[in-house]
Amino acid sequence: MTDAPAHGFDTLQIHAGARPDPATGARQTPIYQTTAYVFRDADHAAALFNLQEVGFIYSRLTNPTVAVLQERIATLEGGVGAVCCSSGHAAQIMALFPLMMPGNNVVVSTRLYGGTVTQFTHTIKRFGWNAKFVDFDDLDAVKAACDDQTRAVFCEAIANPGGYITDLDAISAIADEAGVPLIVDNTSATPYLCRPIEHGATLVVHSTTKYLTGNGTVTGGCVVDSGKFDWSASDKFPSLSAPEPAYHGLKFHETFGALAFTFHGIAIGLRDLGMTMTPQAAHYTLMGTETLSLRMDRHVENAMKIAEWLENDPRIDYVTYAGLKSSPYNKRVEKICPRGAGGLFTFAVKGGYEACVKLVNSLEIFSHVANLGDTRSLIIHSASTTHRQLTEEQQIAAGAAPEVVRVSIGTENADDLIADLDQALAKATA
Incomplete structure (x- = not known):
């Protein structure tokens, strides 16, 4: 759907990212139940591994069924790309992974899902990261919490469990002033009720387990990239702006521009963390998004x-x-x-x-x-x-x-x- 932006939400939730299967003509996206993909030749394989060509290598990284879901969610959210993973909790780690180094902190809302509070209070400390919990209705407190070691601001659009709505415009202005991305968990709202990128969010995370799937069958997560953040504006985000040793000095932001975060999420995040979404889970979620x-x-x-x-x-x-x-x-x-x-x-x-x-x-x-x-x-x-x-x-x-x-x-x-x-x-x- 090359003219996707011209279509309404009801059309995009059914068609975005999906095309008839070229081999069979199947109209519904097939479940590509495979671990690996045959290369055309040695040069094709080398180009894929060097990130010189986009394609399928191994299903820990990319899978055709999952790729359709990634494009669909990114389209619905108004982002440039997305990375799907195994759960909402995985999506949160995937979102922070390219941004944080030991000693860095993330400023987070006190109104979060309990599991997220636990993850940010205890688990991320194992990476040497820290979280500063602030009442996001107190804008002065949010601003004061941001310091030289802050690398992101995190909140929920509609907070779980209370259904509180965050003033995303005000929070994004604070994140912009601090020179860090705003990450918004949009699970409870979905892109149908709220589009955080339109309110200044850099990244949007989802537990696709919830409303996007809508039928309580599979777990999954997603990180959507707005493509609007300048990762090279400072030295705060070397994973995206500095040479990457694993790819012979490639600089993600210099090479991929607006898609830098998305490519990093696949080429580094999924490669090394392995928080992969299964093709079956992607299939169930694709069917859920249609309604x-x-x-x-x-x-x-x-x-x-x-x-x-x-x-x-x-x-x-x-x-x-x-x-x-x-x-x-x-x-x-x-x-x-x-x-x-x-x-x-x-x-x-x-x-x-x-x-x-x-x-x-x-x-x-x-x-x-x-x-x-x-x-x-x-x-x-x-x-x-x-x-x-x-x-x-x-x-x-x-x-x-x-x-x-x-x-x-x-x-x-x-x-x-x-x-x-x-x-x-x-x-x-x-």
């Missing part, structure tokens, strides 16, 4: 109706859905997520921790699982599960206090979901 806009519209419609019902229920202390007029983040919806505030939010149950546990155990339609973005409605008590490793102070900062449950509203009948919540709340607060 993304349809599903997201229904997620938003259902979430709004259920959030309004919960807000008016005397058994509930508060609801965090940004689509509600009472939300302090409501004014950001039109600017950041003009098609709606998503399908993810939390609510606090009167009765605290024990009432939350009873609620989860009493639901019939909602599934109690550690996932989100499914067509099925999902619920979890974050403080006892996904955010269990955090201190209570960290849980509260992340929006996962002990009296709070997180819901991912699916595409079922909204009245059925309300009835299920009603009967479960009656048992939980009896």
Whole structure:
């Protein structure tokens, strides 16, 4: 689709990156279940390994099924390229890997998925990296946290679990002033509700496991490159601006320009970290993207109706859905997520921790699982599960206090979901 930018989102989510199979004419993208690819001759092989020609070498690096998904997600996000990998957590490491060296830090929002908080608090220290956690509603604090060792700013567009919406324009201005890229996790919003690159993001990461796939079948991740950052403007990013010993002194930014980060992610990141997405996972996600806009519209419609019902229920202390007029983040919806505030939010149950546990155990339609973005409605008590490793102070900062449950509203009948919540709340607060 050479004229892809002229097409609407609904068309691109089906067609971007995909073409009839040249060998068979198959209209759906085939699952290329192969580890390796035959070279035309010795010169062809050498050109591929020297990064002088684009093609397929080995499926740890590139695979035709995965390549279609990469092009599709990059197109939907408005990026120049993308690298798919094995999970959302892998995507976060893949995004930081070309940017960070021992002693460097990343400034991150306190409102993040609990696993990300753990990854950034503990795991990245094994690489000699550090994370500075800041309330991203306090712009002065974000600016003050950026120092000479900062190499990136990281946040979620719609934060998990609370559904808080980040002021991406303000945060990107701070990142620009610091001379570092803004990395935005767009998992909860998807490119249908939010396009972070249009708000100044350099990189966008996804857990494709969630809304992009939409059916709870496979895990995956993706890093999308905006192609807009000047990696050679300073000496902060030698992996992209300086000679690369593994490729005879090739300079990624000088050689590949806007696609420098994408090529590095494949030629270095996937080569050495091996966080590869399988072709089967890519196939399932490709099928999921074909209905993304349809599903997201229904997620938003259902979430709004259920959030309004919960807000008016005397058994509930508060609801965090940004689509509600009472939300302090409501004014950001039109600017950041003009098609709606998503399908993810939390609510606090009167009765605290024990009432939350009873609620989860009493639901019939909602599934109690550690996932989100499914067509099925999902619920979890974050403080006892996904955010269990955090201190209570960290849980509260992340929006996962002990009296709070997180819901991912699916595409079922909204009245059925309300009835299920009603009967479960009656048992939980009896």
